[in-house]
Amino acid sequence: MxxxxxxxxxxxxxxxxxxxxxxxxxLYNDTRELYGKTGNPSIDxxxxxxxxxxxxxxxxxxDRRLMEHCSMRMDxxxxxxxxxxxxxxxxxxxxxxxxxxxxxxxxxxxxxxxTLCVNKGMVSGHTQAMDSAPVKANASMESLELKxxxxxxxxxxxxxxxxxxxxxxxxxxxxxxxxxxxxxxLNRVKHVHDKLRQNPVGASGASHKxxxxxxxxxxxxxxxxxxxxxxxxxxxxxxxxHCSMAVDTAQGVISHIQAxxxxxxxxxxxxxxxxxxxxxxxxxxxxxxxxxxxxxxSNGFNYExxxxxxxxPWIPVFGKYKPEREWVxxxxxxxxxxxxxxxxxxxxxxxxxxxxxxxxxYRASKRDCIPCVLKxxxxxxxxxxxxxxxxxxxxxxxxxxxQLSRRGKRMKQVRQSTxxxxxGSLVHHYGLSKINVLGKAAAHxxxxxxxxxxxxKKYLKTFKRKLANSAAMDTMAHLTGALFTPSIAFTxxx
Numbered sequence: 001m002x003x004x005x006x007x008x009x010x011x012x013x014x015x016x017x018x019x020x021x022x023x024x025x026x027l028y029n030d031t032r033e034l035y036g037k038t039g040n041p042s043i044d045x046x047x048x049x050x051x052x053x054x055x056x057x058x059x060x061x062x063d064r065r066l067m068e069h070c071s072m073r074m075d076x077x078x079x080x081x082x083x084x085x086x087x088x089x090x091x092x093x094x095x096x097x098x099x100x101x102x103x104x105x106x107x108x109x110x111x112x113x114x115t116l117c118v119n120k121g122m123v124s125g126h127t128q129a130m131d132s133a134p135v136k137a138n139a140s141m142e143s144l145e146l147k148x149x150x151x152x153x154x155x156x157x158x159x160x161x162x163x164x165x166x167x168x169x170x171x172x173x174x175x176x177x178x179x180x181x182x183x184x185x186l187n188r189v190k191h192v193h194d195k196l197r198q199n200p201v202g203a204s205g206a207s208h209k210x211x212x213x214x215x216x217x218x219x220x221x222x223x224x225x226x227x228x229x230x231x232x233x234x235x236x237x238x239x240x241x242h243c244s245m246a247v248d249t250a251q252g253v254i255s256h257i258q259a260x261x262x263x264x265x266x267x268x269x270x271x272x273x274x275x276x277x278x279x280x281x282x283x284x285x286x287x288x289x290x291x292x293x294x295x296x297x298s299n300g301f302n303y304e305x306x307x308x309x310x311x312x313p314w315i316p317v318f319g320k321y322k323p324e325r326e327w328v329x330x331x332x333x334x335x336x337x338x339x340x341x342x343x344x345x346x347x348x349x350x351x352x353x354x355x356x357x358x359x360x361x362y363r364a365s366k367r368d369c370i371p372c373v374l375k376x377x378x379x380x381x382x383x384x385x386x387x388x389x390x391x392x393x394x395x396x397x398x399x400x401x402x403q404l405s406r407r408g409k410r411m412k413q414v415r416q417s418t419x420x421x422x423x424g425s426l427v428h429h430y431g432l433s434k435i436n437v438l439g440k441a442a443a444h445x446x447x448x449x450x451x452x453x454x455x456x457k458k459y460l461k462t463f464k465r466k467l468a469n470s471a472a473m474d475t476m477a478h479l480t481g482a483l484f485t486p487s488i489a490f491t492x493x494x
Contacts, residue, residue, distance in 0.1 A: 005078050015054075015079035017460055024049060026112065030105050043089050048097050049109055050080050051089070056453040059429055061436045063091040103441060106448040110257075111280065113455045117253045118284040122462055124250035125286025128277055129419040130293040131247075132266050134240035135427075136434040137227035137443075141239060144219040216263045226440040228262035241435050241443045244269050245451070246277050247419040249292070253458060254422060255280060257451040259435075259444035266296035271305050278309070290314060292415035300357075300392025303399055314411040316403045321396045327378045328387065332397070336362075337387055339378065343368040345385055358391035426450050 009016045024046045031045040054076055055066045067088050070076045077084060117123050214237070216228050227239040242260040247253065256277045260269055274291070281288055291311050295318035306313040317323075328337045328345065337345035345364040353359050364385035369375055379385045390396060402408045426432040430450040435443045 005074060005084055009075050009078050013075050014460065015075040018053075018456070019079045021116075021460065022113075022456070024109075024112075026108070027105065030108050031101065034100060043093050043097055045101075045105075047080055047089070048094065048101075051094060052098075052449050053453055053456070054079070056431045056449050057457065059431050061431045061434065063094045066094070067091045098437070098445065099442070101445075103444050103448070106445045106452075110448050110452045110455075111283070113452050113459065114253070114255065114280065115284055117251075117455055117459050118286065120459065120462060122251045122459065123248045123253050123255070123284070123286065125248065125281045125284070125288060127249040127290045127292065127414075128246045128255055128288055129249055129415045130245070130270070130273065130291060130297065131415070131419040131423065132242055132244045132260075132269070132296070133423050133427075134230050134232065134238070134262055135243045135432055135443075135447075137221075137224055137239045137241050137262075138434065138436055138438060139221040139224040139227040139239040141214065141229070141237065143221055143223055144214055145222055147218055147220055224438045226261065226438075226443075230262040241440065242269075243423075243432070243447055244273055245419065245422065245447075246273060247422050249414055249418045251458070251462065252418055252422060253455050254451040257447045259440050259447050261440065266293075267299045267302055270297050270302045274306065274309070274311070290411075292411055292418075294415070298399070300390050300395055303395035304392055307395065307398075312402075313399060314402060314408060314415070315399060316412075317396055317400045321390060321400070323397070323400050325387070327374070328385075332394070339364065339368075339372075339385065340374060341368075341372055343372075345387060350391060351388070353388075360389045360391055360393065362387040362389070422454065426454060430454055 027045045027049055035042060051066065051070070054070060055061065055063075058066075058069060060066045060069055067090070070080065071088055074084065077086075080088075082088060114123070118125075214229060219229070221227050221239055224239070227241065229237055230240045230242075231237040240262040242262045242264060244256075244258050244260055244266070245254060246256040248255050256273060258269075258273065258276075270293070274288075278288055288311055291306060292314045295316040298315050298318040302315070303313055325337075328339050330337050335347050339345060343364060345362045348361045348363045351359050351361045366384045369379060369384040372378070430453050432447065432450045435446055437443060437446055
């Protein structure tokens with residue numbers, strides 16, 4: 001009697017439905033250039049991505065443990081296309097193949113699953129919620145090293161000449177591959193260390209104030225140089241990656257995810273993410289009109305960028321923006337300030353702040369300020385009143401009004417209930433509690449696979465629910481039809 005693995009897998013098994021639903025044949029075209037025509041055959045690209053999907057669906061981040069787990073599950077073997085007595089690929093082959101495949105192949109799979117969700121009506125497209133969170137890198141604060149100072153061209157050639165002339169024992173070590181930092185940053189760290197020599201610093205990951213001596217400017221981890229030091233309030237400093245994500249508010253489908261350096265601000269990633277989201281939605285004949293995000297994404301450039309793309313930014317105002325100022329009132333139509341004594345403070349031109357951001361300069365007249373009775377209270381240190389505002393004043397003002405509106409408060413609740421639970425699911429159930437690979441490019445692949453599995457599982461659940469509802473409606477229609485179907489006519493005999 002022959003053993004048929006397909007007959008042993010229940011009809012409603014998750015991996016059986018996944019095998020019947022997800023067609024991965026397109027991966028052969030995406031990876032064709034990566035395979036040669038000679039030598040030993042490598043792992044099948046469809047098998048590789050099925051193994052990747054299995055790992056994140058089962059919340060397994062170790063390639064070795066994944067192979068052991070797959071070998072003991074008949075439904076997974078059936079999904080992979082292996083018989084029960086066939087040898088699975090080595091775990092080292094999985095690791096090497098992950099490094100070989102470009103991020104575009106992983107994005108292609110993410111787009112495929114996202115399109116399935118769109119075709120099932122799970123994505124509205126018009127409203128997207130954006131957020132970010134740090135994800136632990138595969139590196140330790142205990143292994144941080146001090147960056148080397150920049151070396152001038154002259155000293156570099158001197159070192160090369162020394163290496164060529166002196167014996168190997170006395171040769172100057174090569175600086176190739178070393179990560180550098182400006183000398184004045186290193187001098188500052190050395191000065192602080194000297195002052196605290198008698199009171200040594202504790203563990204690198206401690207929350208003590210002295211742990212702040214370790215910064216991305218002066219230190220790096222040689223095991224994973226792309227990992228960056230970051231900290232959340234009330235938690236220890238760690239080496240992390242920055243996970244940026246957008247979620248469609250219709251049914252919580254992830255529309256975009258990417259890995260960034262953990263020392264960057266949320267606001268700096270918004271423009272590029274918006275472009276990628278719009279590109280993906282446009283490919284599926286959808287259009288984004290509203291974007292929800294927290295105050296970390298707030299700045300004038302982002303407000304302008306979104307409005308110019310006909311996207312309403314529901315982002316709370318954060319930073320130095322002041323809706324009202326003491327001693328003055330602002331006429332937005334005339335673009336002029338008026339002081340408490342009724343004197344105008346007109347716009348004089350644009351300037352730059354210390355960090356290079358554009359600002360607007362308003363300046364009153366000396367004739368009005370010097371004899372004013374309120375001068376000591378209004379502007380005690382200057383001969384005349386000066387006001388600096390952001391060049392994006394109108395954009396900030398509109399964002400501030402949206403923030404205080406009734407709909408703005410409702411949009412905040414929508415954002416919190418949409419994107420924040422998704423992060424929790426990815427961390428606890430889809431292998432994103434820690435990045436087990438090295439480098440930002442590899443971390444991006446990990447995040448793409450976790451998001452793909454999240455969407456895929458949501459798709460199969462929705463698909464199952466719709467089938468169940470359809471079957472229930474058909475049954476109800478059948479029963480209703482049977483109940484009201486007229487029987488054989490009865491003719492009374494009078």
